[in-house]
Amino acid sequence: MNTREKEAYLREYSILKSQGKPFFPYSIAKDAIMACVVMASIILMSLTLGAELGPKVDPTTTTYTPRPEWYFFFLFEVLRVVKPPSLTPLAAIGVPTICMILLFLLPFYDRSPERRPERRPIAMAAAFFTIAAMAFLTYEGANAGSPNQIDMEAPEAVVAQGAANLRTWESGKQVVAQSGCLACHKIGHNGGTLGPDLTAIGGRLARQAIARTLVNPTAPMPAYTELDEKKRDDLVEFLAQLKGGEH
Numbered sequence: 001m002n003t004r005e006k007e008a009y010l011r012e013y014s015i016l017k018s019q020g021k022p023f024f025p026y027s028i029a030k031d032a033i034m035a036c037v038v039m040a041s042i043i044l045m046s047l048t049l050g051a052e053l054g055p056k057v058d059p060t061t062t063t064y065t066p067r068p069e070w071y072f073f074f075l076f077e078v079l080r081v082v083k084p085p086s087l088t089p090l091a092a093i094g095v096p097t098i099c100m101i102l103l104f105l106l107p108f109y110d111r112s113p114e115r116r117p118e119r120r121p122i123a124m125a126a127a128f129f130t131i132a133a134m135a136f137l138t139y140e141g142a143n144a145g146s147p148n149q150i151d152m153e154a155p156e157a158v159v160a161q162g163a164a165n166l167r168t169w170e171s172g173k174q175v176v177a178q179s180g181c182l183a184c185h186k187i188g189h190n191g192g193t194l195g196p197d198l199t200a201i202g203g204r205l206a207r208q209a210i211a212r213t214l215v216n217p218t219a220p221m222p223a224y225t226e227l228d229e230k231k232r233d234d235l236v237e238f239l240a241q242l243k244g245g246e247h
């Protein structure tokens, strides 16, 4: 702001101030009324609609998919795509903190007197980019697959073997996903690290060896003797086809 602009601003300010009303009691009264309206609305809504508690907790479930409230989906998505554990604190705490500090310091680095949006291209671009990024991350976070799911397309070799093989492969994939193998094993991009990565297990173990692991595993892997024959065969077929290279 140059001297001339500053003088014009101060002149305008003193005129407006002489015409205006004092903060106490006018603004305080306005704010107090609005606060009462908001409180009354919340009380009325909680009395008429009640609070949602959701279904009762089930500590035995293995298929529960933890998800944040919708307004945290953007942060959840950032956490989900940032894989290296060393970068997780930066994504979860660092980036939001930096954004808050930038917002807090805004009056210090944006000293332009302009208020029209078309004369503030940088501020408008930053605002547009932030809203677009948060909208995109929220959408992606809301549509993220469950961690009990295997995000993997059938390898070309399986597709080439025809529809019946593809159905077996998809069925086996589902059995693996539902049996909780991902709690310990990584397949593709999802899964834990307690057991070996199974993404390319088909290149390492023969069908019989995979089947044997299920009934006669090394601890801490539990035995899977309860699976019915069809499911077990599909599961073994699915794992046997994982040769790696394709995700």
Ligand code: HEC
Binding pocket: 176, 179, 180, 181, 182, 183, 184, 185, 194, 195, 196, 201, 204, 205, 210, 213, 218, 219, 220, 221, 222, 224, 235, 239
């Ligand atoms: C509690 C964790 C856990 C679960 C659940 C689990 N595994 Fe394992 N699995 C392991 C561990 C640990 C090993 C390595 C054992 C060893 O040292 O040989 C292993 C080994 C294997 C192997 C041999 C891997 C290799 O490279 O030799 C296969 C195949 C396998 N698991 C398949 C499965 C399947 C399929 C499921 C689900 C039906 C499953 N596992 C569930 C922990 C688990």
